[in-house]
Amino acid sequence: MLLQRFSKSKIWLVGLSSVALFGVGHMFKDLSSRYKSVGDIRNGLQICSARAHQTYTASLLGDSSSIYMDSNFTSASEECFAEATNLVEDYQGLSDTISKKINALNSNVHWFHESLRGTGKGFSVKEAQGTSAIDSKYQQVEESVDSTLELIDSHVDGLNNSLGNLKVALSLAALILIASGAWEIIERRRHDKDKREVEDEALGELVSDDVSTAMKVEEIIVNALELNEMTHCSKLLTTYRQNVLKTIEQAQATGVTPMAMVSGLDETEIAETAQKVWDESELITEVVPTTDLEPLTSKVVDHLANKLIADGIIVDMNMDDAIIKGESETLEQVLYYVVLDALKNTDHATDKKISVKGKTLGSVYNLEVCSHGEGRDKSENTSITIAKELVSEVSGRMEFANLYNEEKDIVGRKVRVILKTGEAREVEPQEISPASKTLVRLEKGTKREIMERLNS
Template sequence: MKKFVNSLLKPKRSHLLLVSLAGLIWATSGLQTRSLQLKKISVLQDGIATCFSRVNQSYTAKLINDSGSLFLSDGFMATTEECFGETLASLENNFSVALAGASKTLNTLSSDVHWFHEKVKQVGSGGLGGNSVKVIISNIGARFERLEIKRDEVLEKSDLHREVLLEKLNVFKWAFYLLALITPLFGFWEVLSNRSRELNNADSELAAVEFLDSENYFDKSKAEVVIRKALQNNGLPTVVRLLDTYKALYANRSAAEALTDSAGKGTILKGKDADEDQAQIDKIWNESSVPSLKVPKPLNKKHLEQSANSQVVSVEETWEDKMKAEGFEALGMEGVITKGIDLIASKVFTAGVEVEIDVEDTVKIWSKRENIEQAIYHLLVNFVDNMGPDSGKSLKIETRQLGSTVLLDFTSGGAKFEEAFLKNINGIEKSSDDSALNIDFKVSRQLVNEIGTKMSFENVANQDGRIVASKVQLVFRAASNAAKGKIRDVKRGTKKELMRNLSN
């Protein structure tokens, strides 16, 4: 589970760090903004309370008929009105949207305060005695009460907005504390990961140096493990897939080139005359990669000079004649493998081996029936006998056709090939001791060698470099498919001569 989580988060680690940093900046900014707004709304509420207390002082002074009081002076009242004006300006500058309703109410309150002061100035100086009390209460008492109602309305709206700001402030506080904890952890994780990657790269470099300095530089499986580990450590999964694809293609190409001879390749005759062309054709047939074939008598000059404007070289028919003359047949690969499986069906069933066959019914090869059937039989016997209890007991048989070459692969989860055996069998370390090769492999190799078929052995490793299977590969020459077109002859001549021959 831990490995899965690491593999999932590894490519996103730097993104998580950037997101957490951005979130921390956002939370810090939001925290400061909301704190500043709360401070401003507290100042606003204090300002409204201060301004209204001045109105209350003027009202009280009028009630007690203190005509000489400072609170009833024109300067004091003007300052009170300026106080409301500044408070209104502050509200509109800072909370024009959030407190739009309160702004209108405060504007009305400011206007009413002005008219209240005018009314106070007009009322006589009777004080609380006689009819003066009734006059004062009737003229300014009710008006003062309306001012108190508007003040309370403004303060109530500001209190509601203050509660909203407090809730947002708490959210930003929690976000800030959480991100302040997570961001350093992500940063520390990134530093440790970079350090770990550097150490792993250093280990890969050291392993590569030791590998090149040792005698195992020819072991491609170990080299592949070093390269694969370095690529995976640096987060290059696509390059790893490219390596796997290249390995498969290169292996197939190498196997194909090992068998395909010059006669199976397209060759351009560059001779200046018929004699030089004849010499090149002789060379092509003499370079055949099938050792048991005898080269037939080469075409003579008479055949090449049948016509001054045309030369006919039946390459495909000559090759088939050569193969048939040596006892080779065009055999269907599916039938050959099916017969081998049928011969050991009871052994496969008893051993509990799961056999998977992936063979196209159209694939045909040049081979000798007895040799190839016996070789495949002994291969199958060896694979089934060497299935261990923990090997998975599986055998996969598949074919691939690459041009004029057919590859037959046997992949088994049974016993793995020893390193000494692979070095010996692949010619890396020559040894006369082939004790690592059991009797069935010996028989199979002898049978395929007699018919010029290549046989190779290798171990199959997974992405971690652990050997998980063994594989034997046979390489055959593909037989001509009757459904495909064949090159029957090659005609030479000028364009006009070719057109004239075609029209005839």
């Protein structure tokens, strides 16, 4: 169940990282475009400012024939500043302060050019008393340019910081996508490998000369269903098999086993037959099946030996000899699924060790199976669910607890199976008459009712 949740988490992680990568990439592209636009505005202002400076220098030198004093040149300079203003308005990302500054700059440039009185295609140098007015106008142009560029530089710094953060986010999203994608590929290969192993195991059972046990076949099918995340189908299979076994056992114990209707007998034979049916029914009711648990546990461990050896798991067994009330097959399956749960739990631990301890406490037997790995599951896995259903059939119960180390950290879990003890009983075989060998079903009821049915 935990692996299934991890698998679903990986899918969500791949999806979210893909969406994040696309979103961050789109934001990075948009911010890079804005950064380029601001750079164009800044470069344009610097070029326009240089043209104004060339005109101012020519006016200081008194070179009225200079190209920089030509009215066409100064008009082109004003158009340059106007184009920069249009870029700012189209950008729509700069503050209102920058927009006001560049509008004021356009006005200062215009009045600077107006302060140079021109004739024809050029400007004439003003007299000394007008030079201070030209200096004042150009100084306003310079101040406007400097303050505007300072605000633009501050905006550029903000864009640089945002671009840096987006680069980090873009790298992180790409890393998560690559890592989760690689993880998913590895898990899929591992899943395919597990499926091939189950298929090989099933094929081995088909071609084997040995008779396959019901438990072994069920284990293969359950593993195949769980690998395909069909947990409910797995539980359905086990529950159905248990119901079939229970029906057969109930039929053998109480309802429909050979013993019954005979016709054509005289009254003495009818009475003897009815008495025999009654005695055998009493015997069936009184006998409670019992099982020696210690060799049964060893059998289960031997059955899982291949997995234990392959994973390097050590099993420490220390069990009291005890006779337990319950069918041998049912108890074997309980032990199998409890030990199987412990075996799977060691996948999450470095200390691959399973401890199986059993102790008789009066009329009950306390079986503890401890394994290192994860603690007690909040939701029961398939193996534990099946074991709980089975143990209830032998009037037992199960308890669960966590294992702790010296630092009080959870290092594993403990599954306790509590069973009822009993005494081994042997039923002496009774001689069966030829008439009884022809019996076809069991009759329930009192001796009088049985005799009445035999007479009918």
